Amino acid sequence: MLIDTNVNLGSWPFNLTPARTAAQLAKHLAASGIERALVSHFDTAFQPDPMPANRTLLAAVKRTPALRPVPVINLRLANWAEQLAECVAAKVSAVKLLPNFHNYTLRAPAVRLFMDALSATPLRLILNIRFEDERHRYFAFNVQGVPMADVKAFLKKFPQHHVLLTGIYRPEIKDLAKTRKNFSADLAYCEWRDTVKDLLTALPASRLMLGTCTPMLATRGQVDKLRLASIPAKSKALIASGNAVKFFRL
Amino acid sequence: MRIIDVHTHPIFLGQGRKESEIRRLVAHGRSHGVERMVALGDVLNYGARPDEAQLVAINNETGHLQQLHPDYFIGFCYLNPLLGETAVRREVERCVTQFGSKGIKLEIANNASAACMGAVMKAAREFGLVVLQHTWSSTNFPASMKDHSDPDDTAQLARRHPDVNIIMAHLVGVGFRGVLAAKGLPNLFVDTSGAFPEDGLVAYAVEHLGEDRVLYGTDLPIRESSVKIGAVLDAKISARAKQKIFFDNTARLLNLT
Numbered sequence: 001m002l003i004d005t006n007v008n009l010g011s012w013p014f015n016l017t018p019a020r021t022a023a024q025l026a027k028h029l030a031a032s033g034i035e036r037a038l039v040s041h042f043d044t045a046f047q048p049d050p051m052p053a054n055r056t057l058l059a060a061v062k063r064t065p066a067l068r069p070v071p072v073i074n075l076r077l078a079n080w081a082e083q084l085a086e087c088v089a090a091k092v093s094a095v096k097l098l099p100n101f102h103n104y105t106l107r108a109p110a111v112r113l114f115m116d117a118l119s120a121t122p123l124r125l126i127l128n129i130r131f132e133d134e135r136h137r138y139f140a141f142n143v144q145g146v147p148m149a150d151v152k153a154f155l156k157k158f159p160q161h162h163v164l165l166t167g168i169y170r171p172e173i174k175d176l177a178k179t180r181k182n183f184s185a186d187l188a189y190c191e192w193r194d195t196v197k198d199l200l201t202a203l204p205a206s207r208l209m210l211g212t213c214t215p216m217l218a219t220r221g222q223v224d225k226l227r228l229a230s231i232p233a234k235s236k237a238l239i240a241s242g243n244a245v246k247f248f249r250l
Numbered sequence: 251m252r253i254i255d256v257h258t259h260p261i262f263l264g265q266g267r268k269e270s271e272i273r274r275l276v277a278h279g280r281s282h283g284v285e286r287m288v289a290l291g292d293v294l295n296y297g298a299r300p301d302e303a304q305l306v307a308i309n310n311e312t313g314h315l316q317q318l319h320p321d322y323f324i325g326f327c328y329l330n331p332l333l334g335e336t337a338v339r340r341e342v343e344r345c346v347t348q349f350g351s352k353g354i355k356l357e358i359a360n361n362a363s364a365a366c367m368g369a370v371m372k373a374a375r376e377f378g379l380v381v382l383q384h385t386w387s388s389t390n391f392p393a394s395m396k397d398h399s400d401p402d403d404t405a406q407l408a409r410r411h412p413d414v415n416i417i418m419a420h421l422v423g424v425g426f427r428g429v430l431a432a433k434g435l436p437n438l439f440v441d442t443s444g445a446f447p448e449d450g451l452v453a454y455a456v457e458h459l460g461e462d463r464v465l466y467g468t469d470l471p472i473r474e475s476s477v478k479i480g481a482v483l484d485a486k487i488s489a490r491a492k493q494k495i496f497f498d499n500t501a502r503l504l505n506l507t
Contacts, residue, residue, distance in 0.1 A: 015426075015448065015450070016426070016450045016454065017449060017450065018449075018450070032484075133422075133445060133446055134390070135386070135387075135390055135423075135445075136387065136390075136422065136423075136425055136445070136448070137390060139389045139390065188446075189446060191446060191472070191473055191474050191477060192471060192472065192473075192474065193275075193278065193470050193471035193472075193473075193474060193475075194278065194474070195474050195477075213446075214449070215449055216448065216449060217446055217447050217448060217449055218447040218448070218449045218452075218477075218480060218481040218484045218485075219449070219480075219484060220480035220481070220483055220484040221447045221476065221477035221478060221479065221480025221481040221483075221484060222447070222477065222480070223480065224476035224477065224479065224480040225474055225476050225477050225480075227476070228281075228282065228476040229476075
C-alpha cells in the first residue's frame, strides 16, 4: 500500500498545474498506485485567512475517503487558536504550518503557544519547508524555503514533539539528522542516484515517508523513486505506508 | 521500452572512478532499462574554467569509461571555449580520433552567446558533432552568474549556427520559457535532465517543439533514473512520442546503430 503524505488540491498560480476535483485527484494518484493521501489546499498559502480554503478542502474530500484532509494553520493571525479548535472539531489527523508563506518565523512567540496548545490535542504536525525549487520560482515571487537554522532550533526547543517535514532537500535532511531525532521527512524534494538508499545512510527507514508533492511534481516518477529503490522490502514498506499509518494513526 | 540517457556524469566531483563503481552504474542503468548512457565528463571537478591539461584528464576519464564498456557509454568531449580555437580543435580531434566522441559538452566557462563559441561550432561542424550546452533559466540568478547560459542565449547560438545540432540541457531548468525559446529552431533539441520533475513540462515541450526534439536525460548521479523515466511515462503524450524521447531521437541524432 502507498500513502502519500504531501499532496495539494487546487492550482499553483505560477505554473500550469491542472486544477483537479477531489475525485480526479484521487484517480490520478491511484493511477500511480497511491491508495491514500494527506491533502492540503494551495489556497491556504495565498489567501489572507486559511480557513475558507481549509473548509473547501474538508467539503471536497468528504466523499473521497482516499484523501485525508490536512488543514493549514496561520500563526501570524490573531485567531490561530480558533483555527486549531476548528481543526480539532473536524477530527482531522494533522495540521500543517507554512511559516515562509505566512510571514512569521519558527522563533516567533506564537509558535511556543501553538505547540503547547497542540500538545493538548491528538493532532500531528506537518511543517512544510517548500512547495517548489526556489531556482524556478516566478520572478516576482520571492518566497524561500524555511531556514534550516530555524528548523533545527525549533526541533531542539520542542523535543517532545515529533514533526513531519515535507518539501525538505536531501542535504538538509542529512544535516538535520546529525543532531535531531524528533523529525521524519518526506521524499518529494530529495533526489540522487538511488535516493532512498542514500538517505538511509543518514536516518532510519522509520523516519522517512512517501511524499510526491502532487500536483507540482510528476507523481509516477516520485512513486518509482521508492518503488524501484534498492533497499530491503521491510524498509520500503515502512516508507510506503507503515510510518504514515503509525504517525497519523490512520 | 528502449532507453538512452543522453545526460550523465558517471564520474562526478572525483567520485565514481573505481571500476566496481562503474560496473554498479551500468547495472543500475540496465535495471531501469537504460541501454546506453552518454557520459559528459566530470565537468565541475576543476571549477568552471579548466585548463588544457585538466580537460585532457577529464576527457581521458570519459575515454576510459568507453573503453571499459564500449557497448554502454557514448562519450562527449568536454571543452573550455575560452582556451581558443587552436586548443579547442586539438582537443576535439583528440577525443574523436582516440575515443570516438559523438559530441561536445559545454558547461559554464562562458555564456553560449559569447564570441569564443565560434571556434567550438566550427569544430563541431568539421567533425560532425552534436553540441550539448548546459542551460538554465537565469531569471533568478545574480549578475555574477552571467556565464550560465539562459535559454535565450542557447537559442541564439542555435540561430547563429543552423547547420549544427545543439542540445539545450535541463528541461526543468529552462522551464516553459525555455521551451518557447527553442520553438522554430529545428537544430535545437531539449533534454529532460536536471531538477525535480515539474509536472506538465514534458507534455508542454512535445506540444511546442514536436515529439522529435525532446531527448531523455537525467544528470546522474545528481538525479534519479526512476524519477525521470516516470516523468516521461506520466506525461500526457502518445506512446510513440515516449519511445522517441526515450530512444529514437537520441539514436538518430548521434547516428547510433
